[in-house]
Amino acid sequence: MLAKQYAIPLFIITKKNSSDQIKQIINISGADAVFTMTFPWKISAEIIDLYPGKFYNFHYGFLPEMRGADPVFETIRSRAGQSGITVHAIDQYIDKGNIILKKKIPVTADMTHGALCTHLSWLGADLLNELLNLLQSHFKGTKQDESQAQYYPKPGASDVCISWEKQDAEDIEALTRACNPWNKGAYTQWKGWNIRVVEATAVQNVNDHTGFPGTILTLDKENGLIVKCTHNSYLRLDIVYTEEGFMSGYKLSAFGLKKGGQFLNL
Known part of the structure; x- marks a missing residue:
């Protein structure tokens, strides 16, 4: 609808027919340059030749x-600290072509993946x-x-899982x-139940320090859900996601989690 409103030709490209569709786009538009941004497939050698x-890519x-x-x-x-x-x-190799232009922005300590992508799109x-x-000045980079x-490589299952005994609170928060x-967050597990931590905060003042990494130290509305991490660091799980929905961390008590309980190291 947005493309229609501004009279911008819109093409829905499929992986199977991408080369033929790219040819069609160039022939119709007469484009001098083609820019890709978060494009999921490699431009074929046939098209490059x-x-x-x-063809130029905006690499995030x-x-x-x-x-x-x-x-x-x-x-x-x-x-x-920056991106x-x-x-x-x-060219024929992924992410190896000549650099034409590079611009930097700061990455703040509260930026999520989605927020940084939005800032980079604006950039x-x-x-x-x-x-x-x-x-236009024929700069070749x-x-x-x-x-x-x-x-x-693209993050795999092991990359998005929390290891309480290997990662400290700041690492897990990041x-x-x-x-x-x-x-929808980073994975942890309790008694075979998958829980994803969406938002968390590293905390300092914790009265109860007992237990191994992954131990639930507090679980109430006043203090929240605080978990022990490696190197005697502590993380409050502010927002979590389960198949039952998004919720505050301390509300997991309704599903049987208790102080002293143990999250699995994945």
Whole structure:
């Protein structure tokens, strides 16, 4: 509806027919350049050879340090203080083309995966005029420094699970933000019941320090649901998600969780 309102041609691309559909788009539009942003599939070698120097990607992270399908996840999980967009030429290798333009933004300690993606999309829109000027001046970009290259695959099951005995409170808090909203939080488990931690806060003043990492130290409305983590750190589970819905952490008491209970290390 938005595309129709502004008379913008809209094409729904499928993986199976993407090459033919991209040809159609270019032939109809007569585009001088094609930009991809969070595009899920690799542009085929056939298309790259047919339209050399025409395709550019808006990568949501720094290159070559943050190659991969979801650099936003790794940026938040690792508590990096900044992120940005790298616009690079698309060639036959994923995330390895010449860098045309790179812009940075700070990553605050409360940013979720969704929030950072939104900020990066705004950044991408803001740098478009500068990018177009560079391309119109026939700027070919600079080669990436392979000695700085790091590749991060798409997060798997083990990446989104909490290990109370290996991760401290700040690490787990960062993981929950890295999983919010696309995974509805980071996984933990209690007696075979999957619970996802959506929002959490590292806390300092805890009276009860007993138990192994993963032990529930408090579970009431006044103090919330506080869990012991490694290195004698403590995390309050503010919002959780289960199949029963989103709820405050302390409300898990209605399902049988009690002080002294133990979350499983995944």
